Amino acid sequence: MTQPLPDPIRLAVDCMGGDHGPSVTLPACRAFLDKHPGAELLLVGKPEELAAAAAWPRCRVVPASEVVTMDDAIEVALRRKRDSSMRVAIQLLRADRDGNPAQAHVCVSAGNTGALWAVAKVLLKTLEGIDRPAIAAVMPNVAGRFTTVLDLGANVDSSAENLLQFAVMGSALVSAVDGIEEPSVGLLNIGEEAIKGSETIKQAGELLRAAGAAGQLNFFGNVEGNDIFKGTTDIVVCDGFVGNVMLKSSEGLASMMGAFIKAEFTRDWVSKLVGLLAKPVLNRFKHRVDHRRFNGAALLGLRGLVFKSHGSADAFAFEQALARAYDAARNRLLDRVHDRIVATLQAKASDAGDNAANTVAQAA
Amino acid sequence: MTQPLPDPIRLAVDCMGGDHGPSVTLPACRAFLDKHPGAELLLVGKPEELAAAAAWPRCRVVPASEVVTMDDAIEVALRRKRDSSMRVAIQLLRADRDGNPAQAHVCVSAGNTGALWAVAKVLLKTLEGIDRPAIAAVMPNVAGRFTTVLDLGANVDSSAENLLQFAVMGSALVSAVDGIEEPSVGLLNIGEEAIKGSETIKQAGELLRAAGAAGQLNFFGNVEGNDIFKGTTDIVVCDGFVGNVMLKSSEGLASMMGAFIKAEFTRDWVSKLVGLLAKPVLNRFKHRVDHRRFNGAALLGLRGLVFKSHGSADAFAFEQALARAYDAARNRLLDRVHDRIVATLQAKASDAGDNAANTVAQAA
Numbered sequence: 001m002t003q004p005l006p007d008p009i010r011l012a013v014d015c016m017g018g019d020h021g022p023s024v025t026l027p028a029c030r031a032f033l034d035k036h037p038g039a040e041l042l043l044v045g046k047p048e049e050l051a052a053a054a055a056w057p058r059c060r061v062v063p064a065s066e067v068v069t070m071d072d073a074i075e076v077a078l079r080r081k082r083d084s085s086m087r088v089a090i091q092l093l094r095a096d097r098d099g100n101p102a103q104a105h106v107c108v109s110a111g112n113t114g115a116l117w118a119v120a121k122v123l124l125k126t127l128e129g130i131d132r133p134a135i136a137a138v139m140p141n142v143a144g145r146f147t148t149v150l151d152l153g154a155n156v157d158s159s160a161e162n163l164l165q166f167a168v169m170g171s172a173l174v175s176a177v178d179g180i181e182e183p184s185v186g187l188l189n190i191g192e193e194a195i196k197g198s199e200t201i202k203q204a205g206e207l208l209r210a211a212g213a214a215g216q217l218n219f220f221g222n223v224e225g226n227d228i229f230k231g232t233t234d235i236v237v238c239d240g241f242v243g244n245v246m247l248k249s250s251e252g253l254a255s256m257m258g259a260f261i262k263a264e265f266t267r268d269w270v271s272k273l274v275g276l277l278a279k280p281v282l283n284r285f286k287h288r289v290d291h292r293r294f295n296g297a298a299l300l301g302l303r304g305l306v307f308k309s310h311g312s313a314d315a316f317a318f319e320q321a322l323a324r325a326y327d328a329a330r331n332r333l334l335d336r337v338h339d340r341i342v343a344t345l346q347a348k349a350s351d352a353g354d355n356a357a358n359t360v361a362q363a364a
Numbered sequence: 365m366t367q368p369l370p371d372p373i374r375l376a377v378d379c380m381g382g383d384h385g386p387s388v389t390l391p392a393c394r395a396f397l398d399k400h401p402g403a404e405l406l407l408v409g410k411p412e413e414l415a416a417a418a419a420w421p422r423c424r425v426v427p428a429s430e431v432v433t434m435d436d437a438i439e440v441a442l443r444r445k446r447d448s449s450m451r452v453a454i455q456l457l458r459a460d461r462d463g464n465p466a467q468a469h470v471c472v473s474a475g476n477t478g479a480l481w482a483v484a485k486v487l488l489k490t491l492e493g494i495d496r497p498a499i500a501a502v503m504p505n506v507a508g509r510f511t512t513v514l515d516l517g518a519n520v521d522s523s524a525e526n527l528l529q530f531a532v533m534g535s536a537l538v539s540a541v542d543g544i545e546e547p548s549v550g551l552l553n554i555g556e557e558a559i560k561g562s563e564t565i566k567q568a569g570e571l572l573r574a575a576g577a578a579g580q581l582n583f584f585g586n587v588e589g590n591d592i593f594k595g596t597t598d599i600v601v602c603d604g605f606v607g608n609v610m611l612k613s614s615e616g617l618a619s620m621m622g623a624f625i626k627a628e629f630t631r632d633w634v635s636k637l638v639g640l641l642a643k644p645v646l647n648r649f650k651h652r653v654d655h656r657r658f659n660g661a662a663l664l665g666l667r668g669l670v671f672k673s674h675g676s677a678d679a680f681a682f683e684q685a686l687a688r689a690y691d692a693a694r695n696r697l698l699d700r701v702h703d704r705i706v707a708t709l710q711a712k713a714s715d716a717g718d719n720a721a722n723t724v725a726q727a728a
Contacts, residue, residue: 142620153554156562190517190608198520198605225612229620238609241562244554245606246613248589253614256506256593257621257653264649271645278642281635285628289621 004330007038008058010104011325012092015045016067016085018110018311018318022049025110028318032326033058039326042104044089064088068115070311077115078122086111090123093304102304105329108296108321110309117154117299124304129341132158133301134166134240135308136173138294139250141231148174148183149228149236152297153244160203163187163237167208167217168344169300170235172336177298177327183234185212186223188242200239214347216340254289296321298328305334371402372422373693374468375686376456379409380431380449382474382675382682386413389474392682396690397422403690406468408453428452432479434675441479442486450475454487457668466668469693472660472685474673481518481663488668493705496522497665498530498604499672500537502658503614505595512538512547513592513600516661517608524567527551527601531572531581532708533664534599536700541662541691547598549576550587552606564603578711580704618653660685662692669698 015025022045029041033056040058043050050061064085068077077084092104109116117133126133136150150166150173151158158166167185174183187208189201205222212219220233225246228236238246261282265275275282287293291310295317299306305328309321379389386409393405397420404422407414414425428449432441441448456468473480481497490497500514514530515522522530531549538547551572553565569586576583584597589610592600602610625646629639639646651657655674659681663670669692673685 140620142623156554188609190520190605191612201605225609225614226616226619228613229616241554241565242606242609245552245589245602246609248555249592249610250589250613250617252590252593253617254621255590256504257618259506260649260652264645264652265642267645267648274638274642274645278629278638281628281631281638284631285624288624288628 005105005332007330008040009036009038009106009326009329010040010042011322011329012042012044012062012089012104012107013322014085014089014107014109014111015043015050016064017112017116018309018313019070020312020314021045021067024313024315024318026050026053027315028322029053029059030056031315031319032322036323036326038330042089042092044092045085062088062092068111068119070112072112072115074114074118077112078118084119086116087119087123090120090304090306093124093306106305106307106325108307108309108318108325110311110313110318110321112311113153113308116306116308120299120302120304120306124302124306127301127303127338127341129345130165130169130301132162132165133299134162134169135297136166136170136300137247137297139228139247140289140294141229143231145231145234146178146294147228147231147236148178148234149238149243149246150300151238151240151243152247153240154299155240157241158200158239160200160207163200163204163239164207164211164344165301165341166237167211167219167235168340169337170237171217172333172340173298173300173328174234176331176333176336177324178234179331180234182218184218184220185235185237186220186227186233188228188236188238189222189224191224204237211344211347216344216347251291254291258286292317293320296324298324298333300337303334305329368694369469369696371694372404373400373402373470373690374404374406375689375693376406376408376426376453376468376471377686378449378453378471378473378475379407379414380428381476381480382673382677383434384676384678385409385431388677388679388682390414390417391679392677392686393417393423394420395679396683396686400687400690402694406453406456408456409449426452426456432475432483434476436476436479438478438482441476442482448483450480451483451487454484454668454670457488457670470669470671470689472671472673472682472689474675474677474682474685476675477517477672480670480672484663484666484668484670488666488670491665491667491702491705493709494529494533494665496526496529497663498526498533499661500530500534500664501611501661503592503611504653504658505593507595509595509598510542510658511592511595511600512542512598513602513607513610514664515602515604515607516611517604518663519604521605522564522603524564524571527564527568527603528571528575528708529665529705530601531575531583531599532704533701534601535581536697536704537662537664537692538598540695540697540700541688542598543695544598546582548582548584549599549601550584550591550597552592552600552602553586553588555588568601575708575711580708580711615655618655622650656681657684660688662688662697664701667698669693 134151138146307325430445498515502510671689
């Protein structure tokens, strides 16, 4: 099995990104450092706003004079703000012009998703064998584990090949971060209501089955929307439009249910009293579905590891994103994605060779 | 405004469909009759199993010797079981060969969705101006109202034109059943994460905006997944694959959250005691999110009104589906869909005429 990368693991942190900037990212970095003695942080941003961290151990401030705001257009992030904390942080994942190796193993940002994607793609480029990078995040499931879902919005109109690549990258992610060597993969589909199945999904099913038969993937088969929260498989792959709608509607439903619980426990004084008594129980429930615990989406398929925190993350949530990024880097996520993609491409190539040989044999 | 249809409204009920058959459908019919003095029921199924209802007022048993099971293939429902309760119930929506008018105004079934769709399409045919019928259902929202979503799985790979038709049919449904004359329509899309927007959605947005400008629709604009549960618009239109994933994942998430609440309130004896005290509050919460209250999806775009109950519905849930079907028939949903589609087609035709006139004018 792949050996973990030796410490120190270095994380480049875009300290200015997100809704709250350093007031959230710095306390998160501090808490993260305390729990990860093998980690080093490159804190990217305006030095005057990061002064508090200058004296921390295993830390270095990397100056960047500009900030990509949550509303900045992609063009602004790409062409105008060339000294933004986001861009400088991603740049730290690249070897420099003199051939010195990259300074950081992974980059974490809570900045504007569109801008982060665009800058990461331009600076890092896509891995060979990957047509489209994808965003992967985890959702809680009733089994008490997590389901990793991708793509969550980087791609729309994904092809069958794209979906196969998502499955390969997702498998690498789950094996690196969650330590499951052969995670199971489900293909998101719809049930009997489908009068006419989508051609793309059918083709993707065939590609995934073939990859499973060749030992490249642990393919379970089709799953439906509810299987995400049942935990039927470790990974669920889907088109980015579908994944994004699923993610946002789940957020909406969870917050509606939270609002309803709150409303009922504050409706009158009896309910309030009961609510007070039930507080420890309700807090345990809240902890279980607390999306801050699952913060940290991986941008997969690039020649560098980038993790995206929710823009509205608080210090606790941002720290979780740092921890996921650390685990991914330490367990060589980039190498795993690369190796799995190469293996899948080779299997397909040899499969094509076999088919050609069979055709020749049949013709003879 | 359209006058409601005078009583009696006649519902054809497939009493054998669903997971439980007459043990659920008959008590639901009884409760429904008590609350709807203007309704008459045609109870379709095996007479020996419906004997209990023979003496009920405003009821008539219509015999059917076969039952489409939940696992029957569409072909079986269509070609082999020609005397199924499902088929006979739908048949009651058609004029007979001698030109006698249809016996029922609307049909309700809890049977196998795929089979119901197929039989309904073959027997009833699609309305003129509708390329693809759609399934619409309601979801609760935080505003305490309902959001009607379509399509929920009848179509995959919906075109921009299909999405426009869904919007028109959804508007007719909400005005008929919920009494909102000009319900607002949102087009389900994804946010900033979209590196590349879907062409179909962009085109649909243009068609919807044009229909809004022409006064055919109350088009709000794009919405995201969370807007369904926020209640941003009365109606949300989407491709059936996306809608089905949204629906099923919402069901999965809600049941996961329910399981977590239960687990926490039964974890130890203190929690159990608190749970006992909190029971009235938790019951109010449960009522709010009780999907049985929202049972009854409309199959829209056919030359007849068909409502689909969840297969696992209990008597309370099935009664809700009957009530929704009754409201739809009484408020002339079929005429409303027809009128709106005609108006939209005319507006588009005259728009095309204007464009042609403009082109001629410009050329001159």
